[in-house]
Amino acid sequence: MEAWFRYNWMVRDQWYQWCEELPHEELIRQRTGGTGSLLKTFFHIADVEWSWIQQLQGKPDELEDYEQYQTLERVKELDRRFRAEVEPFVKEWEESMETRPHYSGNAEGDADIYSWGEVMRHIIAHEIHHIGQLSVWAREIGKPPVSANFIGKGLIKPRV
Amino acid sequence: MEAWFRYNWMVRDQWYQWCEELPHEELIRQRTGGTGSLLKTFFHIADVEWSWIQQLQGKPDELEDYEQYQTLERVKELDRRFRAEVEPFVKEWEESMETRPHYSGNAEGDADIYSWGEVMRHIIAHEIHHIGQLSVWAREIGKPPVSANFIGKGLIKPRV
Numbered sequence: 001m002e003a004w005f006r007y008n009w010m011v012r013d014q015w016y017q018w019c020e021e022l023p024h025e026e027l028i029r030q031r032t033g034g035t036g037s038l039l040k041t042f043f044h045i046a047d048v049e050w051s052w053i054q055q056l057q058g059k060p061d062e063l064e065d066y067e068q069y070q071t072l073e074r075v076k077e078l079d080r081r082f083r084a085e086v087e088p089f090v091k092e093w094e095e096s097m098e099t100r101p102h103y104s105g106n107a108e109g110d111a112d113i114y115s116w117g118e119v120m121r122h123i124i125a126h127e128i129h130h131i132g133q134l135s136v137w138a139r140e141i142g143k144p145p146v147s148a149n150f151i152g153k154g155l156i157k158p159r160v
Numbered sequence: 161m162e163a164w165f166r167y168n169w170m171v172r173d174q175w176y177q178w179c180e181e182l183p184h185e186e187l188i189r190q191r192t193g194g195t196g197s198l199l200k201t202f203f204h205i206a207d208v209e210w211s212w213i214q215q216l217q218g219k220p221d222e223l224e225d226y227e228q229y230q231t232l233e234r235v236k237e238l239d240r241r242f243r244a245e246v247e248p249f250v251k252e253w254e255e256s257m258e259t260r261p262h263y264s265g266n267a268e269g270d271a272d273i274y275s276w277g278e279v280m281r282h283i284i285a286h287e288i289h290h291i292g293q294l295s296v297w298a299r300e301i302g303k304p305p306v307s308a309n310f311i312g313k314g315l316i317k318p319r320v
Contacts, residue, residue, distance in 0.1 A: 004281065033296035033305075101318035104311075114311045115318035121164065122310035125288050129308040132292020136193035145193075148289040150282035151264075151274045158261035158275035 001093040001120055003155040008127045009083065010153055012045065014146040015134060019072055026141060027072060034133035040066060041134060042075050045127045050082035052123050053089050056102055056116055093120070161253040161280055163315040168287045169243065170313055172205065174306040175294060179232055186301060187232060194293035200226060201294060202235050205287045210242035212283050213249050216262055216276055253280070 019027060019038060027039040035041045043066050054061035069075050098117035106112050114122075128148070135145035179187060179198060187199040195201045203226050214221035229235050258277035266272050274282075288308070295305035 003277070007281070007285070033299035034292075098316060099319040101320050112312070113318050113320060115316040117163070117316040118311050118318075121167070121316075125167065125308060125310045128285050128288040129292040129295070132194075132289040133296050135289070136293050136296040139193035148285060150285045151278050152272070156258060156275045156277040156281075158273050158278075159259040160261050160273060 002090050004124045005086070005090045007150055007153065007155055008049075008124060011131060011146060011148065012042070012079070012127070015131065016042070016072065016076055018138075018143070018146050022141070022143075024071070028070070031137050031140070033136075034130055038134065038137060039070070039072065039075060041130050042072075042079070043069050045130055046075070046079040046082050048126055049123050050086055052119055053086045055104065056119060057089065162250050164280075164284045165246070165250045167310055167313065167315055168209075168284060171291060171306060171308065172202070172239070172287070175291065176202070176232065176236055178298075178303070178306050182301070182303075184231070188230070191297050191300070193296075194290060198294065198297060199230070199232065199235060201290050202232075202239070203229050205290055206235070206239040206242050208286055209283050210246055212279055213246045215264070216279060217249065 019042075022038075028037050030036055031038075035044045043064075047063055051061040051063060064078060069078055098115060100116040102114045102116055102119055103111040104114060131146075131148060135148065138145035182198075188197050190196055191198075195204045203224075207223055211221040211223060224238060229238055258275060260276040262274045262276055262279055263271040264274060291306075291308060295308065298305035
C-alpha cells in the first residue's frame, strides 16, 4: 500500500516541478474535463486524499475552500501539511485493515459501507485518473507530460 | 492484486459500452495526448497488460499490429482473448511474488531489473492513467465519462 502512495507523491511532486515553468495564467486557465484547471486538480487530489484518511480515522475532514488556494505555492503548502498527516497512517497500514468497515454518509441520508481496503484503493486510483487528465492538457499546452511509469522508480526492490 | 485488475476490467467494459453509442468516426478520430484516439487507447491498454503478464511468465509477447484492429468489435475480441490468458495469472498472485526479479531488455542492450510487484502495479497504473485521458476526450465529445470510482463496486467486501 505504501508503495502506491509513494508513487503518487513522487509523480505529484514531478508535476509541481513541471508547473514551475508555466505562467500562472496557464495554471488557472479553464480547461475541458476533470476539475477544469491544472491548479484545481492538485488542490482536489491533495484534499480528497487527506479527507478520506481523516474519515477512516474518525477525525474531522472539512474540505478546504479552494478560493483560499489560488497559487501553486499555496497548494503545495496545503499538500505538505496534509501529507504530514496522511503519511503516518499509510506507513502503519497492515493486512488486517483491508476489510475493516467504514460507514460513509450518502446523499440519501443513509450510510454506505466500504472496506478500508476499498477506500485506500479509491484514493490511489483517484489521483492516477486525474493525473491522466493533466497529461492531455500538457499536450494541449505543447509540453511533454511527466511520466506515469510505476517501474523505474525503485518503489519495490527486487530480490536479486 | 486481483481487486485492482477486476476494477480495471469493470471500468474498461463500461467504457466499451459507452463507446457503443458513438459513431465509428469518433472512435478513430485523432485527439490530443495519450495514444491519439479512443480505439487505440483500448487496444494499447489490453496489449500492454497482456505483454507484461506474458513476459513475467517467460512467454512470447509479440505486440499485435494495431492496423489489424480497426473496429471496436475487433478490439473487444482481442481483449477477451488476452484477458483469458491474464486472468489465471492474476488469480494465482501471492505475496511471495512481490519481490521476484524480472529482467527486462532496455534500449541500451542491457537489462533493467524490476520486481514482479512493480510490474503488476505498472500495468494497473498504466490503465488508470489512460482512462483518465479518455475522460477529458469524453467531455470534449460532450458525453459524461464513465465513473472512475473504486468504491461502490463491491471489490473488497467489508467485514460487518
